[in-house]
Amino acid sequence: MADPKPTPEAIRLSASVDAAAVRLAALRTEVQRAETAEALARLRLGEALVEALCARSVAEARLRASLFDRYRTAALALRRPDRRNRLRRLAEKALARFGGPGQALVRARAALGAGVALFDPDHYRASAPGSVGADPLAHYLVWGGDARLSPHPLFDSSFYADRNADALAQTGLTPLDHFLREGAADSRDPHPLFSLEWYVSQAPELAATGENPVLHYLRSGAARGLSPHPLFDPAWVREGGGDLVWYLTEGWRQGASPHPLFDPAWRRASGLDDGEAEPLSRFVLTARDTLESPGPLFNSKAYAKARGEAMDPAKDPLSDYLAGGAWVVLGPEGLHPALSMLDDPEAIRSGITPAEALARRLRAAT
Incomplete structure (x- = not known):
């Protein structure tokens, strides 16, 4: 038995469906092109941002060195040598x-x-x-x-x-x-x-x-909120007014975190600290050799491997990261460092690293 001849209405409907499919395919292609163009634009913007942030970290390091040279010149004039035989x-x-x-x-x-x-x-x-x-x-x-x-x-x-x-x-x-x-x-x-x-x-x-x-x-x-060390962030230390003296005498015993990427509770749970001695000083003195991590958001061994010979041998991995290494290795979420910050303009303005920005977002969400 022969198939029934399609009605004019069915033919028109089929033609409309075919035309819609063609338009949908074209629309998908256009969306893909737009997404690809956006991704390329974000990548170019990210690369430009990384270049700018790298340049800023280099400029800041040169400024620190210049100011310190000037300080030493002034301080040397005030030296009071003495001998105690x-x-x-x-x-x-x-x-x-x-x-x-x-x-x-x-x-x-x-x-x-x-x-x-x-x-x-x-x-x-x-x-x-x-x-x-x-x-x-x-x-x-x-x-x-x-x-x-x-x-x-x-x-x-x-x-x-x-x-x-x-x-x-x-x-x-x-x-x-x-x-x-x-x-x-x-x-x-x-x-x-x-x-x-x-x-x-x-x-x-x-x-x-x-x-x-x-x-x-x-x-x-201390009252002005100045930081005595790259790994001590007064604005992050909620208690004690961000004072290093408070942290060294009381704060660490209370479990205070001195930096967004240094998590004392995580380190104790991981067996890296015993809770009997101030932990950040020990990290600064030993992490260069042990490659122990300061917290869950920064893997020292992975960072050191990615950084290779470019890592400053005088610094622990976290200090090297904060001093500029952040802009030449993958970010904490496995992203290109700039791509992980493109949606965080405040982090870009403040100059903090991607891992620090992530830590601040996580704290704000709790």
Whole structure:
């Protein structure tokens, strides 16, 4: 039996369907072309953005170096070299045994001046293994300095002495006295979390005055929200006013995060920290060799592999990333660094890296 002949209405309907299919296919092709053009435009924009951000990071590094050179010139003019030989040490010990008057002479000979702000009696007592007597400063000048006891949260005597052993041996000075007299002018950092060059770049007035950066931080910098280290972000630290002293004495024990990409709770859960010691300093000192990660949003080993020989051997992976490496490796979501930020204009304006921007978005969402 022959198929029934299609009606004129069916023929028209079929023709309409065929025409619609052709139009839909053409529309899909046009959409694909538009999407491809948009993707190419975004890629070109991203490449231009990366180039600009790379240039900005290089310019910022040069500005930091220039300001620090000017600071050193000013600070060198204020150096107060001194020597503390064996006879002087014996004399100090003899004076200290005479009690108050003798200890006053010891303090006077040290002539710490404004640098006395870097001596915290309570912190020193807590760091000393035994009684320090009624005059903890005299105790530090006579015994504690040689024993590498720390006089202040922002001055790590062991850190300073390990890195400046030759200079200390030549002068015989305590680590603190050496830092105040010569060390700051010679670019010798006082603590793993206090980078003199990083700090001076935020306080350009120091390039003219030559004031000790740590004393400046205690006097006004902390209140101004200045950062003493690339891995300490005062704006991120919610508690304690973003003060490094607070973080070192109380904050880390409360689990405070010092930087968007440093997650103390994650590190403890991962077995990287035991919760018994301040974690960020240890990370700064060891991560260059261990390649341990600071948190779930930054994989140090993967970053170091991607960065290769271009990674700064003097920096831990995270510090290298923040110093410019962010713009030459894939972002935290596996995207080209600029493509992961094209929809975050505030991040672009502020200059933060893609991983930091992601951390801030995640915090805002909680």
